[in-house]
Amino acid sequence: MNAFGLHSSHGQKAAALGGPVCLLLGLKVCATTPSPIHFLLLPFEASEIAVPQGSGITVRIKRPSPAPPLKSCYIITSKQHMSELFIEPGKRQNVTFSCRDPEKHFVVEIEKNIDCMSGPCPFGEVRLQPSTSELPTLNRTFVWDVRAHKSIGLELQFSFPRLKQIGPGESCTDGVTHSISGRIDATVVRIGTFCSNGTVSRIKMQEGVKMALHLPWFHPRNISGFSIANRSSIKRLCIIESVFEGEGSATLMSANYPGGFPEDELMTWQFVVPAHLRASVSFLNFNVSNCERKEERVEYYIPGSATNPEVFKLEDKQPGNMAGNFNLSLQGCDQDAQNPGILRLRFQVLVQRPQNESNKTYVIDLSQERTMSLTIEPRPVKQGRRFVPGCFVCLESRTCSPNVTLTAGSKHKISFLCDDLTRLWMNAEKTLSCMDHRYCYRKSYQLQVPEDILQLPVQLHDFSWKLLVPKDRLSLALVPARKLQQHTHETACKTSFGYLVASTTSSQDLYLGSFCPGGSIEEIKVKQNSSVTLRTFAHSFQQEASKQGLTASIIPYFKEEGIFTVTPDTKNKVYLRTPNWDRGLPALSSVSWNISVPSDQMACLTFLKERTGVVCQSGRAFMIIQEQRTRTEEIFSLEEEVLPKPSFHRHSFWINISNCSPVSGKQLDLLFQVTLTPRTVDLPVIIAAAGGGALLLFALGLIICFVKRKKRKVSKGPAVGIYNGNINTQMPQPQKFQKRRKDNDSHVYAVIDDTMVYGHLLQDSNGSFLQPEVDTYRPFQGPVGDCPPSAAPGCSRTPTAKFTADEPVPSSSPESDSEPYTFSHPNRGEVCNRDTDIPLLNTQEPVEPEK
Template identity: 75%
Template structure:
């Protein structure tokens, strides 16, 4: 190029005299008049320690040596390579005459230059119709993005021209796949060498080429398995308007290539449309045209071309077209010959994504691609509802992929949905895929304040806790659509029979092991729509007699949401006794407003105990022989003081006290004996006295108080004041046993009858959040853990009865004094 042959290079090298004495003497540079070379010495990266450049006894920041000039300079420091850089520019004008061809030498060689970081720049100008080709004779190049560096510090920056504008094709390091770059209308190559690199060749040659009628063509050659990442011109800035750029890939016939877009953006087009085009040998539809957001082709055998086409942009808001993509070349996989049909044509809300697991590997690894119709392949594919798909995989290890599905189940008409049940089942087309189903989520939507949700499992569920973790191959993750309300993770094999949810919620089937395929079909949940209720959630639970039942409040890690309420309906089987135990003595919650309460209510007797979770200690282990409610209601807690409770229930068989049984039997015998005597006496008296058969006292009795003198004229043994005239079927005080309907209530004496009525179907209503009502506490005596001291026949000791609306409370007048005992002060 203006003397790039060997003889000219030697002559130029002889004329260019450089003397170097680091930090001690002057450096002299002489540039021949006809060399078209300009040398610049200028400051590099700023440094804390100053170093100055001196020439002609004056301090300068940059020194320029032009053709025909001789200049001497020196540095004031011993390490000028940390402060200054050297740039050697050569301008070659081929607009009037053909460009010189062949290997491009370094002029001057690196050994003749001062030990500074140096950049050789070749700027070649040609006519618009002239094409040039850069061939890299050394190791092929690897393109790097902005901010990336090369391990050896040697980089090539290649640019082209579009009219008067310079367009950057890219920056390249060694050890890659790029072998040639074809350009039109001139080129510019900048070779950067670090100061310690003793390199004497440029590593590339320039040849003429016919007009390519596009911005550039980048050739990438693969000899074996590997990958290459390439970028559009001017990346990350915008691709030139209405330009065309092509990449040519040379792939051995026994390998397969797949393309995936790593990053892209589009501009605002006024005319035409931005697109990519593929020319694939053997394809009947060449070129194959794709949008940038389409899945790109994969599993391609042999060589192929990829082109990026821009558009006419809006001058007011042009936007930016850019593309960064990867080409992966690997051996064909056996799985790529199998096709799986996923039929979503009848689905309206089900979408399925197949994507790689988040496990990046620093070394090269054969890629995993999902292909549609065996040609359109991508690392991630989303199948939309309403279509039928043929899916295949180009992957050496399918465990590197998983599937994520989502389906929406909504009810817009509460009159139609109420009491209807819908199964939450994974479709067979999804289960048959050879990749792990990571998540299958159902979004459950209900009309606001009209309906709520009921989840009923095919097998009872267990709540995941640290004390009893789920070890199954899958679990159900239940959360509310409201923010910060996560009910928990549940697996099969527990005691939870039903979960009621107040509002819109999501249920996610999450898998953990490959064996879930065999377990999922026998499982499943059913969702029903029921009338609206105000509890955030209600859990219906039947504990197992063989193990502890662990339960915890929602949002375990962040605390129960403010002003929310959750209940547990705990069923106690017949013949069993439940021990309710809490994991700590106090909750630690501090309320900013409102009150936090817990209510424990017996469902048979409707008696309840209320505890302030802010002030009171949590109850000691308590025993329940009948089903009961546990309700927890939160206040608005202060920051950092959240409400979270863990409790457990254990069942033990009921036991009867032998002494009590003997006393009861003895008392029953004595009572029967006494009744027999009374009957005999009454019958005898009835035969003697023929008076009228009335059920009243003798009217001749003196009604004044006994033990006062002269009020009874006869002794008790002589008068008849202690004898009824007649006692028929009804006792004189029998009206106290008379019910509201007029029938007489017969007392049960020695027979236990199990409760046959309906259990409480609604949880206890908590007191108002601002209430300061005193709370009834359990007895202070600490019983032995989970052992009952109360025999079957002993009476219960109750707190005050609840007056919640809708409860099945007894309304008859009690036989005893109706006044409640005094409650302890708060």
């Protein structure tokens, strides 16, 4: 505000601090300046508006739409307070306002009707009458409504500045807006809304035109910026001309956008492009209507083309890499009266310099493929304000688009119209399916990126193989050309590519992990359908492509979600983690690791956190660590117990982790490391082992003598088992099983023949024998199979350690190496309640003890 309490803009409204202004549209303007005291009494504009007779001009001052919040501001004329004022030709009106800021409450519309049907049209430059300097500082809208015969074409020429079309919800930065409409009989058709500083230089229409120029109250513009010319019939709704001086882009829309294009109409865009540049068209958004007759289409007229006009459907890839001027036309159809639908189109024309790659053609041969597709598309990047030349992929050098999908069964010739090919990447997908389990067993596939794709000058982002096998009948084994490393925070992959392995079933997707070459994983087995994705991280993948390669083989079915075969490197630590690291191992699922330990090495197993944090809703979460040579097992509850401290293993061993149904938010995830160190044997260990061996031989001799002596005293009746009534037959309480067996002879049996003395106690009502449920643990007797350890017994919640060949032998009751350890599981209610929710995932039958 100034010293008189007025907005500074009001000093511009009335040249002498707000004196009365006399306005006579197109005739005269007079102004007087009152004294400062008089101005304080009238802190607003006072105007006299006169409209000449026969000028075809009308003036309307009204509230804007939408109306501002209610406030006591009115138009004062003839001592009356009014909210709207209409002045017809030949009328004169004195106008003042009751507030200091009328521009916030009122707008002025000046409309001129031009009838070219009853008289000559005033062709040439269109003037603002009156100019902006002679009007009160309200938001102003000048409207020219020109009516013409159907056979007359009218042309609006925009010399400076040219126009840029905007869509719904967009606005012009300077507030100056051009709204242009045409007419079909009595129906008004909106051609579009435009701002300044664009490429549109001319708009031709038939049967009249309505042009509205909106100027904000603060804008100093005082020219219309266009002229009207007479043209012959154009025989279509309109023609829009767009001129490019250099590189740039233009976004244009069909009439009535986003509403429906008029039925069975034709609209054309003419593009003027310098000869040294190239133009490409891409459709940003379109809809088609329901046609009864004809067909909706777009037509291109390209100078020099032998097939003009070139006709395309709206869903087709549009032409690109075009040199020189060209036309694009949109043709509607006769629509279904009951369900017409909507035809609309929004597209972009990009003009840029020709690139070196646009002259080179690449051949992609997918003729022998059946289930493969390749997509070339822009990388997702943030767009800046400056003009960025587009990247297009062209089929047969003419049909260009920002993204192209090449399908199987044909050869494809492509070229690139792009200034920087690093802005594009490729994604490919291939399905490998074998659903007949009799034919598929041991069938294998080579998972390698084809050479045709590697030759392209665009980076490969993803190549995915979907592997499908019969459900619950067969599984998959993935063997890499080079051993793999699992990506973790501790050992991040630093190669140019890696593999993402996931198991895909109808119920869930299990992400097994991300892997890259250069590690210790020799094989990954997946229970059912899986997805393997090769993902690149650098352009150097083309040079390292020879290092990639996986063999996918179909193998017998197993119940684990995944089995990893790992041979640690003697020089590096191996970090491994459970699948679905971010979301936790799925409920009631199991995964195993087969860790190989060389004969001259010792493996140290270390868990990198103290507890898992999992909380079970049902079932139990546990871990089994089993020596493969001696079958020694340790079972740990993962829900309550502290994870084991670092442990050393002299032989290859299994790690099996099985999950329960966890409480939401309490997921199971484990990270552990395996480190190899050279195995060392000192003299005391050798002496102790030698002494222990001699003692064991002596004990065995005594046992043999004792047994033979007992046999002599047995009668010739059938051999029977000797029952010891002093034996403790109860299951061990939930605590660590003691290694010493002092005062415990439950493992000692004499000769057990085919029929037991107490066999009648095991008979059911039909006379058949009931076999007790047993778990059998045997010492090492030969090579170990590929099956991981079985699930833990239902009663066991604590680690259970069994003897190994490397542990000291107890002093009591020496045994032979071939003697099996057998624990009978108690029936329900006898000792403990077995939890039936524990998933028993081992498919092998229990090993029967030798007789």
